Amino acid sequence: MFDSLGAFVPNGNMTFEGAGEGPLRGYGFAVKDIFDLKGYVTGYGNPDWASRRRPSKEHARVVADLLAAGAMVVGKTITDEFAYSLNGQNLHYGTPANPEAPGRIPGGSxxxxxxxxxxxxxxxxxxxxxxxxxxxxGSYCGLFGIxxxxxxxxxxxxxxxxxxxxTVGWFARDAWMxxxxxxxxxxxxxxxxxxxAPSQLLVAEDAFELLDENVRRAFAPHLExxxxxxxRAVRVRLADGLQDxxxxxxxxxxVQAYEIWQAYGDWMSRVKPKIAEDIQQRLDWASSVTQTQMEEAQAKREHYARGLRLxxxxxxxxxxxxxxxxxxMMNAKAEDLAQYRMDLLALxxxxxxxxxxxxxxxxxxFQGCPLGLSLMGGADSDEKLMAFVRSFAGGEDSAGEAAPLMPF
Structure with missing residues (x-):
């Protein structure tokens, strides 16, 4: 396969045929380079990591399930180093193109x-x-994603x-897929x-307040x-239980930084891999987070989570x-991307x-580029959420009924 977008890892044409029949027969999918593919090294976006890993003995469980349903693995795709970035830029392998917003980053990891x-x-x-x-x-590249x-x-x-x-997630161009x-x-x-059919629509008014007024206006007809x-939507504060x-x-x-350093700190300290400057700065900070700081943050997290789940x-x-x-933009200054990351994480x-x-x-x-609108649901409501998204964003027939799901 010709990789015209720089989306796949070097020599990433790792193909596996799916089962002879199944609901996904005839569809091809790509696998982020943090998922195991049998016989290949899982590279994690970093050559120093990849050079010290052996080929995987088995497919990741989710990959095996998709193959069993008939889908075909087309190859492995680039990830930000150690999946510790939201930009989509990789120092070693390059930045995949954003087909829906040329000249702009695709988002990561x-x-x-x-x-x-x-x-x-x-x-x-x-x-x-x-x-x-x-x-x-998903938002940057104009995709459905969960x-x-x-x-x-x-x-x-x-x-x-x-x-x-x-969490495991996936992208598609269409809601039915x-x-x-x-x-x-x-x-x-x-x-x-x-x-x-969700029981009620809530709108996170403080989340929309973070946006530029022109960006808010772009969302207005879709909220309507x-x-x-x-x-009629009930306006709520997404930050209820927090200062903001x-x-x-x-x-x-x-909490994330503490968990990352517990998982990889020893390896990072021993190997000292070559890493992009922004990610290295993040890892340096992660190494300084104490257990006490993590436990205090975790306690506040649990209090907040109870309220939103309710x-x-x-x-x-x-x-x-x-x-x-x-x-x-692809050439945005590092300090501007760092500030934007904080705005992203707030959402x-x-x-x-x-x-x-x-x-x-x-x-x-907005300005000819995609903007994603999200719906969050209750715990384990994934299938209901996707079904509603398909009926709402995937098209309605003239009678107002949801468009039929593609043959299963």
């Missing part, structure tokens, strides 16, 4: 997967989401970043129906459509921006802190 789907190289792609690594590139409920999809054979936040992959991975039978479908959304980002960063526990969905704006941290599922939808645009 599932950068190559988003690029490959957006550019039509594959039908869907696996990624991961710890602090926004599905939702952010961060699943924490521990809902097996992470066996997937390199961890911060275990209490890590997003749902079809979800049905396979959730083990739903072909004829099994999923309720697609949601209200037409679900009834920035505090949530700080809690996330603290809001969404009765079948409601919460609308919020997937990102604070369109993708930054993406709530799902990580609570372990709740969130789907980004490519509905809005």
């Amino acid at each position: 599932s950068s190559g997967s988003a690029s490959a789907v957006s550019g039509g190289l594959v039908d869907f792609a696996l990624g991961s989401d710890t602090g926004g690594s599905i939702r952010v590139p 961060r699943t409920t924490h521990d809902r999809i097996s992470r066996e054979g997937v390199l961890p970043l911060a275990g209490s936040f890590d 997003l749902e079809l992959v979800g049905r396979v991975l959730s083990g739903l039978d072909a004829g099994q129906q999923v309720e697609a 459509r949601l209200e037409q479908r679900l009834g 959304l920035a505090e949530g980002a700080d809690l996330f960063r603290t 809001k969404l526990g009765g079948g409601a969905v919460l609308a919020l921006p997937s990102a604070p704006g369109i993708a930054p 993406t941290s709530p799902a990580g802190l609570t372990g709740l599922p969130q789907v980004t939808m490519p509905l809005a645009s």
